[in-house]
Amino acid sequence: MQTFKIAASIVVALLLQILFAKRFSFFQYVELPLVITVFFSLQRSPIQGMFVGMAAGLGLDIVSGGDAIGVRGFSFTLLGYVIAMGSIRFSLEQKPVRILVTAVASIANTVLFVGLCKVLEKNVLTNGPDELLKLALYKAIGDTAAGLILFILLDRIFPRTGSTTIKRRFYE
Amino acid sequence: MSTNTAQHKAPLLLGLLLLLQVLLMSWNARTQAGDQSVLRAWVMAVITPVAKGTGWTIDRVTGFFDGFAELRHARDENVQLKIEIERLTQERDEAVEKAAVKNNLEAELGLRLLPRFRSLAASVISRNIAVWFRRLTIDRGSMDGIKKDMPVLTSSGIVGRVIEVGPNSSFVQLITDRYAGVGAMLQQSREMGEIRGQENSRCEMKAVAASVDVQVGDKIITTGLDGIYPKGLPVGTVESVENDANAPWKKILVKPSAPVDRVEHVFVLLIEPKDLKALEAFK
Numbered sequence: 001m002q003t004f005k006i007a008a009s010i011v012v013a014l015l016l017q018i019l020f021a022k023r024f025s026f027f028q029y030v031e032l033p034l035v036i037t038v039f040f041s042l043q044r045s046p047i048q049g050m051f052v053g054m055a056a057g058l059g060l061d062i063v064s065g066g067d068a069i070g071v072r073g074f075s076f077t078l079l080g081y082v083i084a085m086g087s088i089r090f091s092l093e094q095k096p097v098r099i100l101v102t103a104v105a106s107i108a109n110t111v112l113f114v115g116l117c118k119v120l121e122k123n124v125l126t127n128g129p130d131e132l133l134k135l136a137l138y139k140a141i142g143d144t145a146a147g148l149i150l151f152i153l154l155d156r157i158f159p160r161t162g163s164t165t166i167k168r169r170f171y172e
Numbered sequence: 173m174s175t176n177t178a179q180h181k182a183p184l185l186l187g188l189l190l191l192l193q194v195l196l197m198s199w200n201a202r203t204q205a206g207d208q209s210v211l212r213a214w215v216m217a218v219i220t221p222v223a224k225g226t227g228w229t230i231d232r233v234t235g236f237f238d239g240f241a242e243l244r245h246a247r248d249e250n251v252q253l254k255i256e257i258e259r260l261t262q263e264r265d266e267a268v269e270k271a272a273v274k275n276n277l278e279a280e281l282g283l284r285l286l287p288r289f290r291s292l293a294a295s296v297i298s299r300n301i302a303v304w305f306r307r308l309t310i311d312r313g314s315m316d317g318i319k320k321d322m323p324v325l326t327s328s329g330i331v332g333r334v335i336e337v338g339p340n341s342s343f344v345q346l347i348t349d350r351y352a353g354v355g356a357m358l359q360q361s362r363e364m365g366e367i368r369g370q371e372n373s374r375c376e377m378k379a380v381a382a383s384v385d386v387q388v389g390d391k392i393i394t395t396g397l398d399g400i401y402p403k404g405l406p407v408g409t410v411e412s413v414e415n416d417a418n419a420p421w422k423k424i425l426v427k428p429s430a431p432v433d434r435v436e437h438v439f440v441l442l443i444e445p446k447d448l449k450a451l452e453a454f455k
Contacts, residue, residue, distance in 0.1 A: 018223045018298040018309070019230065025433060028303040046182035054189055058196075062215045064301040065309060065336065065343035069209060070196035077193060081186045113304070120197060123351045124304040135303055 005157065006052060009036055014059045029135075029142030033060045034109055035150050037076050038102050039158075041083035042092055053080025067122045075112040079105050093160070098151060099144055106143035110136040207314075208338035216309075220341040223297050224311050289402065291439040292316060294324075297341065299433070306349035306369060306432075308332065312440060313340045321400055323441045329406035329429025330354065330394065331438055342440075346432050347407070348373050355398035356407045358384075359391040367392070367407055367426060373433045375408060377424040384422065386413045392426055399445045406430075 013032040020027040033056035041049030057076030061069045083101060086092060092101055114132060117124045200209050208216060294310040301307070312318050314337050324331045324344045332352060336343040345352050347369060354367040356377060365380040377392060390410040396403025406429040414423040 014219070015223060015226065017301060018219070019227055021301045022227065022296065022298045023230075025300070028300045031302070047185060050182070050186055050189055054193070058193075058211075059215070060302070062212045063219060063298070063309075064305070065307040066302065066305055068197055069200040069212060070193040073196065074190055074193035077186070077189050081182065085182075116197075117304075120201060139303065 029138045030146045035147045041080045044087045046084040049080030049084035053077040071116045102147040103140045103144045106140040213338045216338045216341045290442045306346040308344040313338045326430040355395040375426040
């Protein structure tokens with residue numbers, strides 16, 4: 001049931017990304033699937049984080065019409081793993097920390113995405129480091145703002161259980 | 173497998189998943205010929221009708237409430253529209269007369285007429301999903317006869333070209349994308365140049381010599397020489413012109429005629445590059 005709910009969350013995030021991007025131009029700076037990845041990765045399961053990241057990233061690659069399918073899949077999978085490992089070693093579940101993690105994940109994702117596109121010689125709309133920095137900051141603001149709202153909603157749908165605390169003990 | 177064992181195998185799994193993504197990128201890079209990859213085609217085939225249906229429902233609900241708000245302005249708008257209809261009727265009569273004269277002259281001079289292109293209406297499902305590309309997703313695909321490089325436009329001007337086709341959806345590269353190019357010319361002076369996408373929903377007309385007289389408000393149309401867009405389609409209007417004493421070219425900022433960042437419905441001209449080449453040969 002939990003797996004189904006997570007899969008449904010990813011699909012809904014992709015659908016909302018499509019619908020909102022058409023209606024609100026500022027939504028191009030928001031990646032809801034990334035926010036979903038951060039949320040599920042913070043539940044201290046690297047495997048869950050990786051798979052959610054892969055599905056969300058691949059889904060966004062597919063619907064965004066970008067030239068390279070797999071770039072965001074790669075980036076989100078890696079971020080899912082790193083965030084989950086971080087949440088096992090450090091306490092990241094407080095709300096302000098979660099928002100900070102989202103902002104850092106957004107910037108890391110931008111750097112990874114643009115870097116991989118450059119390696120693959122795919123066209124992305126950046127014209128030098130200044131513009132990349134500007135876009136990375138805008139995206140960090142957009143993703144963080146989306147996280148503020150989405151985390152409240154997701155906390156209600158996926159309430160925290162004792163298992164997340166137990167998972168940390170395994171690693172300690 | 174216990175949770176602990178599974179979690180300790182996570183680094184190995186991470187390596188496998190990342191390798192899978194790399195293989196996917198490599199496979200995708202090899203199969204780029206205008207058609208959507210199998211994975212994208214499947215996902216888009218499922219998600220397109222859902223997104224279209226949900227979007228339609230949202231539009232109806234918001235439209236219902238907007239309708240109430242707009243009723244307040246309907247009276248004033250009605251008066252304005254009546255004045256506009258009178259003006260347009262006059263213009264239409266003049267245009268009909270001019271067209272009749274033109275047809276007569278063409279017949280007398282023995283000029284070959286350009287064929288009219290068939291077009292297909294399409295709805296925009298999404299636009300600019302990511303900040304990295306200027307793209308539209310439309311609800312028409314190969315099942316409707318859409319092919320790569322077909323021009324996409326509205327009644328006011330060109331929007332872009334089809335870059336990837338799936339069974340029931342296609343991706344359109346907007347003319348405001350920095351990597352898009354359109355062969356264009358100034359309608360009055362017939363001076364040719366190249367349109368390139370810029371930020372902020374604008375384009376730049378390049379390769380226009382500094383000596384050419386260009387005024388703000390000049391209309392720009394397609395040349396038909398880029399192998400994508402037929403000749404004479406509206407591209408945009410000159411928004412600003414800058415002269416640099418040290419540069420051989422003018423810097424011309426162009427506002428697209430079509431509202432590329434707000435467009436809801438478009439037409440796809442069912443014409444392929446090979447048809448355009450045949451047309452050039454015909455001319």
